[in-house]
Amino acid sequence: MRVLAFLNGTVADPDAPHIRVEDLGLMRGDGVFETVLVADGEPRELRPHLDRLARSASMLELPEPDDEAWQRATRTVIDNWTGGEFALKLVYTRGVDPAGEPTAFALGLEIDPKVFAARRDGVAVVTLERGIDPGLAERAPWLLLGAKSLSYAINMAAVREADRRGAADVIFTATDGSVLEGPTSNVIVAKDRTLYTPPPAIGILPGTTQAAVFRGAERAGWSTKIEPIRAADLTSADGVFLSSSVRKLTRVHTLDGTPLPDSTAIHAELAQAYESVYA
Amino acid sequence: MRVLAFLNGTVADPDAPHIRVEDLGLMRGDGVFETVLVADGEPRELRPHLDRLARSASMLELPEPDDEAWQRATRTVIDNWTGGEFALKLVYTRGVDPAGEPTAFALGLEIDPKVFAARRDGVAVVTLERGIDPGLAERAPWLLLGAKSLSYAINMAAVREADRRGAADVIFTATDGSVLEGPTSNVIVAKDRTLYTPPPAIGILPGTTQAAVFRGAERAGWSTKIEPIRAADLTSADGVFLSSSVRKLTRVHTLDGTPLPDSTAIHAELAQAYESVYA
Secondary structure, three states: OEEEEEOOOOEEOOOOOOEOOOOHHHHHOOEEEEEEEEEOOEEOOHHHHHHHHHHHHHHOOOOOOOHHHHHHHHHHHHHHOOOOOEEEEEEEEOOOOOOOOOEEEEEEEOOOHHHHHHHHHOEEEEEEEOOOOOOHHHHOHHHOOOOOEOOOHHHHHHHHHHHHOOOOEEEEEOOOOEEOOEOOEEEEEEEOOEEEEOOHHHOOOOOHHHHHHHHHHHHOOOEEEEOOOEHHHHHHOOEEEEEEOOOEEEEEEEEOOEEOOOOHHHHHHHHHHHHHOOO | OEEEEEOOOOEEOOOOOOEOOOOHHHHHOOEEEEEEEEEOOEEOOHHHHHHHHHHHHHHOOOOOOOHHHHHHHHHHHHHHOOOOOEEEEEEEEOOOOOOOOOEEEEEEEOOOHHHHHHHHHOEEEEEEEOOOOOOHHHHOHHHOOOOOEOOOHHHHHHHHHHHHOOOOEEEEEOOOOEEOOEOOEEEEEEEOOEEEEOOHHHOOOOOHHHHHHHHHHHHOOOEEEEOOOEHHHHHHOOEEEEEEOOOEEEEEEEEOOEEOOOOHHHHHHHHHHHHHOOO
């Protein structure tokens, strides 16, 4: 099933066309989005997602999102959803006329069965060059590094490249050999009861699920550090994980074709710590 | 006025919605496009535009565009256009289902009055860092450098940055200080009766209008060279120009706040050489 709600709270048929061809979201990838996991009828990390939507919108100089209206639309989709756990997309574009109304909708979607398999079995990942240095985001804000924009063609192409290499996902690396992020996830590394993730300032998205995992892990006695990670150090970690709203914490079992040390026990512990945040 | 035609040749109302919210062109900027100038009822450089559309589609692993159908849709828009010169957008997205039908349409649009002013008066331009090295495109094809994808949020953000700096357009530079391209144009430099433009292999779009300008200029006795250009050399050129389908050959009169040597005479000569291609 699918449920579509516009920002005024109206529910619409997702099979019908609702977007004009001139919408700048379509013509220029000129907009921002969020993907929220809805489990047990509750949107997880909605506040951080809406904060990040506002941050992305600000980076693209879109009008400030109407927070209450987004919360209402979110609630409308949830109220009209009759299945179980689902993915909620929040999409906000510059609309047809930059001086006019933005386009804004919330869309509930079924979760791909492959996602459940990835949560359970982990994934093979390849590292791919992203071609940028860690200082670029601060020097060149017009490159929108760290904004969750609709211009995701590169992210999709990277996943196709992973598929060609027999893997399911990607860890992007910077020109200095440091770890950036996945095309649709953050990277979390476990080593000696400490969790590491790179700082957003290097040009990556601040992770909503990463933050939730860190909160849960801290309660369970882990230390956490936000600091640069060298790609060369991934193979000697106790565990490498990708975090994203819908896939939650996904274990990386193979990196660039080489099996990583077995992290199933650590994954089980961290997955439980993450779930405990919502218990 | 606006004229919208789908690839089956049907004409549709551009004010009505035709795109589903789940279209991957909207959700992911996952598609490609071209902008063609139609003057005197003829699409300029249609063959190179359709070749480039096919090349971009191949880079994004979209199905090969149906060349005849695109020509037909182009002709349909032109036949239904009742005004003068106009811009024709060709848009081709992955559609709602990657295994299903792509979304494909041709849209005729009025030319913004600012474009006519830019053609006549030239523009102020700022150089902005693009953060990539010239070898990246060949090393990392998943970054889609040189594909004209719908993921143009950065290109739009760069133009807003130019506006903030009191300029109208941008020349992107690479990490080695070489010239790349504009967000929606190619860069052409004139020096000692020779025209220069950077090679597409460094990760930029091959220019349809740039190629037409070069053809016209060669007939008029100019030499042409496709080779790297250093941004530091722009100020000592006889003329710096941006080429794009709708703006044609636009003179850069000011670079990073500093007036460039007067190139109005060279511009007039090259603009005429370009028009002679269609005479």
